[in-house]
Amino acid sequence: MKASLGFGVIGAGRIGGLHARHIAGSIDGAHLVAVMDADRQAAERAGFGNAYATGDVDRILADGTIDAVLIASPTSLHAEQVKAAAAAGKAIFCEKPIALDLAETVEAMDAVERAGVPFQIGFNRRFDPGYAELARAVHAGELGRVEMFRSQSSDPSPPPREYAAVSGGIFLDSVIHDIDTARFVVGEVERVTALGRVLVEPYLGELGDIDTSVLTLEFAAEGSAGESAAGPIGVLQNTRRTVFGYDLRVEVHCQGGKLVTEAERATNVWRYDQGGIRGDYVYYFIERFRDAYRLEVQSFVDAVRQGRRPEPGSRDAVESLRVAVAATRSLRSGQPVRVADVDVAGN
Amino acid sequence: MKASLGFGVIGAGRIGGLHARHIAGSIDGAHLVAVMDADRQAAERAGFGNAYATGDVDRILADGTIDAVLIASPTSLHAEQVKAAAAAGKAIFCEKPIALDLAETVEAMDAVERAGVPFQIGFNRRFDPGYAELARAVHAGELGRVEMFRSQSSDPSPPPREYAAVSGGIFLDSVIHDIDTARFVVGEVERVTALGRVLVEPYLGELGDIDTSVLTLEFAAEGSAGESAAGPIGVLQNTRRTVFGYDLRVEVHCQGGKLVTEAERATNVWRYDQGGIRGDYVYYFIERFRDAYRLEVQSFVDAVRQGRRPEPGSRDAVESLRVAVAATRSLRSGQPVRVADVDVAGN
Amino acid sequence: MKASLGFGVIGAGRIGGLHARHIAGSIDGAHLVAVMDADRQAAERAGFGNAYATGDVDRILADGTIDAVLIASPTSLHAEQVKAAAAAGKAIFCEKPIALDLAETVEAMDAVERAGVPFQIGFNRRFDPGYAELARAVHAGELGRVEMFRSQSSDPSPPPREYAAVSGGIFLDSVIHDIDTARFVVGEVERVTALGRVLVEPYLGELGDIDTSVLTLEFAAEGSAGESAAGPIGVLQNTRRTVFGYDLRVEVHCQGGKLVTEAERATNVWRYDQGGIRGDYVYYFIERFRDAYRLEVQSFVDAVRQGRRPEPGSRDAVESLRVAVAATRSLRSGQPVRVADVDVAGN
Amino acid sequence: MKASLGFGVIGAGRIGGLHARHIAGSIDGAHLVAVMDADRQAAERAGFGNAYATGDVDRILADGTIDAVLIASPTSLHAEQVKAAAAAGKAIFCEKPIALDLAETVEAMDAVERAGVPFQIGFNRRFDPGYAELARAVHAGELGRVEMFRSQSSDPSPPPREYAAVSGGIFLDSVIHDIDTARFVVGEVERVTALGRVLVEPYLGELGDIDTSVLTLEFAAEGSAGESAAGPIGVLQNTRRTVFGYDLRVEVHCQGGKLVTEAERATNVWRYDQGGIRGDYVYYFIERFRDAYRLEVQSFVDAVRQGRRPEPGSRDAVESLRVAVAATRSLRSGQPVRVADVDVAGN
Secondary structure, eight states: OOSOEEEEEEOOSHHHHHHHHHHHHTOTTEEEEEEEOSSHHHHHHTOOTTOEEESOHHHHHHOTTOOEEEEOSOHHHHHHHHHHHHHTTOEEEEOSOSOSSHHHHHHHHHHHHHHTOOEEEOOGGGGSHHHHHHHHHHHTTTTOSEEEEEEEEEOSSOOOHHHHHTSOOHIIIIIHHHHHHHHHHTOOEEEEEEEEEOOSOHHHHHTTOOSEEEEEEEEOOTTOSSOGGGSOEEEEEEESOOTTSOEEEEEEEETTEEEEEOOOOSSSEEEEETTEEEEOOOOOHHHHTHHHHHHHHHHHHHHHHHTOOOSSOHHHHHHHHHHHHHHHHHHHHSSOEEGGGOOTTOO | OOSOEEEEEEOOSHHHHHHHHHHHHTOTTEEEEEEEOSSHHHHHHTOOTTOEEESOHHHHHHOTTOOEEEEOSOHHHHHHHHHHHHHTTOEEEEOSOSOSSHHHHHHHHHHHHHHTOOEEEOOGGGGSHHHHHHHHHHHTTTTOSEEEEEEEEEOSSOOOHHHHHTSOOHIIIIIHHHHHHHHHHTOOEEEEEEEEEOOSOHHHHHTTOOSEEEEEEEEOOTTOSSOGGGSOEEEEEEESOOTTSOEEEEEEEETTEEEEEOOOOSSSEEEEETTEEEEOOOOOHHHHTHHHHHHHHHHHHHHHHHTOOOSSOHHHHHHHHHHHHHHHHHHHHSSOEEGGGOOTTOO | OOSOEEEEEEOOSHHHHHHHHHHHHTOTTEEEEEEEOSSHHHHHHTOOTTOEEESOHHHHHHOTTOOEEEEOSOHHHHHHHHHHHHHTTOEEEEOSOSOSSHHHHHHHHHHHHHHTOOEEEOOGGGGSHHHHHHHHHHHTTTTOSEEEEEEEEEOSSOOOHHHHHTSOOHIIIIIHHHHHHHHHHTOOEEEEEEEEEOOSOHHHHHTTOOSEEEEEEEEOOTTOSSOGGGSOEEEEEEESOOTTSOEEEEEEEETTEEEEEOOOOSSSEEEEETTEEEEOOOOOHHHHTHHHHHHHHHHHHHHHHHTOOOSSOHHHHHHHHHHHHHHHHHHHHSSOEEGGGOOTTOO | OOSOEEEEEEOOSHHHHHHHHHHHHTOTTEEEEEEEOSSHHHHHHTOOTTOEEESOHHHHHHOTTOOEEEEOSOHHHHHHHHHHHHHTTOEEEEOSOSOSSHHHHHHHHHHHHHHTOOEEEOOGGGGSHHHHHHHHHHHTTTTOSEEEEEEEEEOSSOOOHHHHHTSOOHIIIIIHHHHHHHHHHTOOEEEEEEEEEOOSOHHHHHTTOOSEEEEEEEEOOTTOSSOGGGSOEEEEEEESOOTTSOEEEEEEEETTEEEEEOOOOSSSEEEEETTEEEEOOOOOHHHHTHHHHHHHHHHHHHHHHHTOOOSSOHHHHHHHHHHHHHHHHHHHHSSOEEGGGOOTTOO
16 A cells, blocks of 8 residues: 555636645545646745645656546646646546547546546535435435435525526536435435426526426336336435525435435524524534545545545446436426436537 | 303314314313214213214204304215205314315205305314414415425325225325325415325225325416416425324425424423434324314304304315325326316316 | 213413413313402403302302412502412412412411422422423433533513512512522522622612622532532522513533523524524513413422422422522621521521 | 634544544635644644654744644643743644633633633534524614523433543533523623532542532613623533433523524434334534534634634633633532632632
């Protein structure tokens, strides 16, 4: 087992900078070798200790002291950088999504598999201690079979028009996290039915997007192929506006009870005054998932050093996207869509 | 204003007995005159103070000291008793449902309207202090327009086969409470899409019923007729098994925040031991809604004495049932069903 | 066993009226025969069914159809009425306190014991489902031996000057409920040390009273006489001002964990808005203990009908008062006071 | 303002190692230069990036690239190392306590003041986001004047006999955190009265220590000198055994309401099963205060770089210890002790 993995961080924005900091000081078995960003000064600001800054991704890929790359560049660059890193034999941790296009995603994942390099996709919620405990308890069967699933996520405010225009829409941009959680906790989804509204921001409607959605899920039955009539059912509810904070809640209803993860509070202070009792809430997703951002990279490092396959990997990158594409099609058609019917021919 | 309404309670089972007790001691402006039950001894047990017991419903209807009847007999008798009481000029409080058949319900409600007697249907959740406060805040617009609604209700255990066989199915028997809450809090429903599973009790499947359901709701947009594309959306989730208790949760997501009513605890005790923190839950619906059973009758009495029209009335009896019938049809067809397309020609 | 106890309620104020209503409609095995109040109209308003109203307490005591009296008159009348009712052979339920004077209390309780009539004192918190469950779990030893106890009670606002002047001070008027809870849950108190402040209302200071207090308790060790050095310790904290509601919290720290009862919410609604999350609280003690007021009388009725000795009885009336008197003495002297040193010679 | 402070960490045990990791990757404006530990291998394990390891504290003090030292060595070395670091002109962050002896503490703090170097004592609770928010709200007067304070802290298990023998007893070792919180939130303490028991571990009694304590506090009145009769009152409750986790709760009762910080949960998962609802709790103090350990050092670095005096400083190191010594004396004498009467002549 390698004593410590040398890391090159590609992309020194908000998320990339956070990862660089974690690798420099909070991840066991890893050290920061270099930070790359097209904006050379951003790369320098994100550096720690004796890591070097560069504006050239090829320098990272050519550096023999770099064992692994963490890709946190703009989404449009992900697929190409993943393929290049795979060709260079680096272990790869890539922020989600690989691409908004299913074909492009499949192609990049195929390149990873052919190269045989370790790969992990940044579905960070899986590493939140609450989500992880919920999945652990379900997989251990502590409350028996799952009967109904629900995940509700709400962003404090809608994305700006510029971002929304290239985001792929609410299902590919935001609901995909709930989809991945559903797949992680319960299992594969066979059919989806979408319902949506534009109630928050008219410009989302102009872009063909929505801001308020309900997605019903029909999961595969355990141990049966293609027979969802006996499988669990689920609901994902998402909105782009919650004034009080970043609002996440997952409920798993099982034979023997239910498991719930609640929205996280910013502090553990309760204030009792003439308005009753009051508490605060976490507002930003980075604050909410700070531990998860660290723990997902730790898990990646542990897997690579121990020769295990990192999770979630290429299959999750493809399959969670496939469900999100199915949801988008269902919204447009007003009909249920079988996930298996979504192929790479086009979104 | 009449000083005190004389009441005849028709049906002295669990619910009728509770109502009789409330009228005898906890309702202002009402007194108990008589309790009728086909089982004369049950009628006697439910009596309080100087109320008389009888096995003959006609004696109740003919008694001039009885101003109002509270009908808590078996469902199959409701429609006939409502019509007879209306003909006798009594104010009527009737437990839900009037009938499982929409045509029969409409006919009984028409009889009530023609007779001009006060009428209230026992959708008791509207009088639970939590549900009432939630509706009040929404109607007052304290958090702005509703964008998304969710109600989740779970019974601790499925109904016995004999009851299930005549219950009309999960939507008419159980989900109708969530439907009425949705109508009460948000407004009229235009379209529903149902999804269901038999995961708890195979005999429910044999009866053509289900035990696990998701119902999506499309509400009418405020101020627009027939244009639901801009209205709120909602989800009702129901199961027939929650081992920890009677599990109710309503969430209303609005422009300015959200309102939630939680499941009720049996006591306010928290126990901290080696398993962490533990609390208990209310198990029976009668215990959960004890206050609501009292408050709904108080509201009826106040309305009758003050010459106001009681709420919820004949329209709610019909319209909540109509949505439940639409849900049942959607489950069978696998397609969305417009509520307006459900007419009295048949369920 | 007598089928139903006939009750005469003495005193038709807020509490007496509530008891009359409960006896009329919510207590099994009891019926309301008469309501007495010096204000005859108050007595009439509190009547239910065919109960008669009277302004004459002797008529109650002479009525052979009355088996039990519930005394809810002004405190200054309690001791005399208890003695008269005992002499008349009635079962007695008396609101707390019997008297503010220990000697007068002991004398009345001696009269009750000599007459051999059933007696219960209205320490209603013992019948709150939360407090009762907490005591049950402790007495069953579910978490092992008690090590530390804490009860905190806060009234929303201080008593009016007129009431405060005759109330006996915060320990006899208010903290005595926490003292009785401590005795009920943990056991007898051997020594107390009081600390107090006048921070809310200057007129309380003028009356020699306080509005903010901390009382430390040293309990008797289990199985040992007069050796408190090995017994549990406790703290009672009380204030006369909590703007958000009636604030009660009990914590029992045991070998195997802790038990907590929280302040009760008015509804189960949570509101999430720009201020975070908000909930409401119960404001009035009558609302908070509505169930306890009913359950304590039900327990009294059950005990009398079954020939058991009601609890809490004459010993609790005396001993909880004795601790409150010890606390008052400690406040004045600034020194710990042994409870056994407080005798009837004077407060 | 210096771009980045070079840090030497003295002591590479559990806490020192955590600080080294934070300085290496999570503190803005600081970098790790060296780690010293008598156990050279421990020092190496705690190193990050290009920091060097040493077994020689003098090498740290002589290194001109080291601006600040973080002292996390065994308590018995703190006072000497603080004095040596002050003489070397280093900015000093020292874990609590400086010493168990008040005279020794005062002497070290005097050395720091004479040298004029920045100094901070590691009362980390002040930097927990909940505690900090509570203090902020009180100091801002958002709920008016404080009337009553309460802090309850319970360790999951008692310290081992060897540690307990040199710990100075529960007040100096553990309750001092609650004392510092009381001083931080409310203000200076004028008088204390202690009550204690040995209920958990007999060996604590053999050492003259206790494991269960109640300490009442009389705070100085605002704006008055030596007149505590009008100041707030408080209670600290501490035990050495809570099987469910590390149990902290602070309540501040003010004119306009109360503020509470609760014990922290390990995850935000709630499990509902046949035992009701269950949640987990944080068990270790390091896990509980992980953020606080980072934030206190960040605050120190910010203050040093900006030329502000760090808080809590030498005065807090002395005064919180003085109250703890007063508590120890009160426990022994059974009498209230004025804090001002505790001078350096001896504990």
